[in-house]
Amino acid sequence: MMSSSLLLAACSKPRENVWQGYVEGEYVTISASQSGRLDRLSVARGQQVSVGAALFALESGDETAARQQALRQLQSAEAQLTDIQSGKRPQEISVTQAQLLQAQAMAKKAQVQLARDESQFQVGGIAKQQLDDSRATAETTAAQVRQWQSQLAVDRLPNRDAQIRAQQEQVAASQAALAQAEWRLDQKTVSATRTGLVFDTLYREGEWVAAGNPVVRMLPPENVKIRFFVPEPVLGKLKLNQTVTLYCDGCPADLPASISYIATDAEFTPSIIYSNESRAKLVYMIEAHPSMTDAPKLHPGQPLEVSLP
Incomplete structure (x- = not known):
């Protein structure tokens, strides 16, 4: 029967090509381009959010009023343009036509009176002053007829192109x-543009938020990465996009990750001349990214082990 020490040795993972590492996150800070009081905080720390989820909203009274004012000004400008393009309305033309008819009637009456006064003046029936008055009235009414005829012609014309x-x-x-x-107004309400974890909230409702100040810190799954260090002799075995295996406490299973970065400079240089023995003391930082599905299972600062599969 195999002893318990032999069983433990048989079940333990080999230590060759196993390196210590930790989880790191590149956080995304979410802010608003406008200042204002924080009226609504829609998320809490530790919450997972999807694209389009509401994060927070600032007061927007002034912006709402400004939008309404701009909308009313646009509606007024469009109404004026429609009025200019259509020219005079039929009702307005009818008023001008009525004025013309009235002027024509008065001019006709004045001409009849002038003809009568001229006949009377020839026989000495009226004074010269009365005849002059009749002539002036006839000329005035005739001028009014011409005025209203011109106005009617103008009313029937479209507006000038320059005015339009x-x-x-x-x-x-x-x-x-x-x-x-x-x-x-839209800038006062901020939504998530990426799926991820709400790592922290930096303001409480009712507090004043200056423009550009972060309100929410998020950790998208693609920003979760693994950092580990390998000795110089192992560096040549690793390459970009190579798969490594992650071991961590509490993980349901070993997780795969893909190498995304290999440092070109050593993290530690011994203070002696290089030799075969000292080269093993040189370590290089390696970064790897887990899959989008596995990333939420890992937490920044969490220690783990990395090995080649």
Whole structure:
């Protein structure tokens, strides 16, 4: 019967090509481009979030009002452009036509009165002053007829191209102002652009957050990496994209990882001339990334062992 010490030796992993390492995370800090009071914090430390999940929101009263103002200005500019492009409305043309008819009637009456006064003046029935008054009235009413005829012709014409182009530019400027106001409003609500772990929250609701200050620290799974160190004689066995195996306490199974970086400089240089014995004291940092599925199982700072499969 095999002794317990022999059983332990048989079950233990070989120590050759096994190196000590640890988990490291490259954190992503999430902030807002605008300042404001933190009105809503939608996540907590340790929470896993997906793309599009709401993270936090800042007060947005001023930005909401600015957007409404920009929207009203755009609607006004578009209404003015439509009015300019359509010219005078039929009701307005009808008013001008009525004014013209009234002027024509008055001019006709004035001409009849002038003809009557001229006949009376020939026989000495009226004074010269009365005839002059009749002539002036006839000329005035005739001028009014010509005025309203010209106004009616103008009302029936479309507006000038230059005026339409100027109003189109005003509409474009109002659209740009609205887009800017909407962008500023959108910046007050921040959502996750990547899947990951909420590692920490740096503000509490009600606190003032300056523009650009991080509010949430996240750790996406692709930013989890393994760092370990190998002696100089082993360096030649490793290459980029090579698979290594991770062993850690509490891990359900051995996890694979892919080498993503091999340092070119030694982390430690002995203070003696190189020899076959001293070369083993040189260590080089290696980085490897686990799969996206296995990354959430690892935690920054966690010690582990790395070996070749």
